[in-house]
Amino acid sequence: MPIPLQTALLLVLSNLFMTFAWYGHLKSLASKPWIVAALISWGIALFEYLLQVPANRIGVQQLSVGQLKIMQEVISLSVFVPFAVFYLGQPFKLDYIWAALCLVGAAYFMFRT
Incomplete structure (x- = not known):
């Protein structure tokens, strides 16, 4: 499996946990x-x-740290919304769409060659 794909898949799974850790308690533990x-x-x-x-x-083997961060942000918004x-x-x-378009621009500038 290509390194960027491995990285993206791990980041998607990571973001699922992160999103529940950061925001899941607002619904599931609101009374606690x-x-x-x-x-x-x-x-x-954890x-x-x-x-x-x-x-x-894994990702840093082929991607820059900036590219990793932008990939993380795109995935984060894709999971959060x-x-x-x-x-x-x-x-x-509609603001979600505007934010996504800004991230598309950021990804373009970070990944262009």
Whole structure:
């Protein structure tokens, strides 16, 4: 499997954990004290790091650090928007599209040769 694809797949999985760690408690643990939510989020974040660190170590073999960061941001928004809309019940906003277009521009400039 090509290194950029391995990296992207690991970052997608990492972002799923990260998004639940950062925002999942807003719905699932809303009635619990913040310290409980923080501790559970830290536990979830451990799995995020177990995927994110290898993703970056694999990716840096062929990608620059800037390219890795932009790839991470594109994936992060791609995971966050469906999570916000479908899990948290937030309305879809046109601003998500504008943000995505900005990231397309950032990806263009980071990956052009």
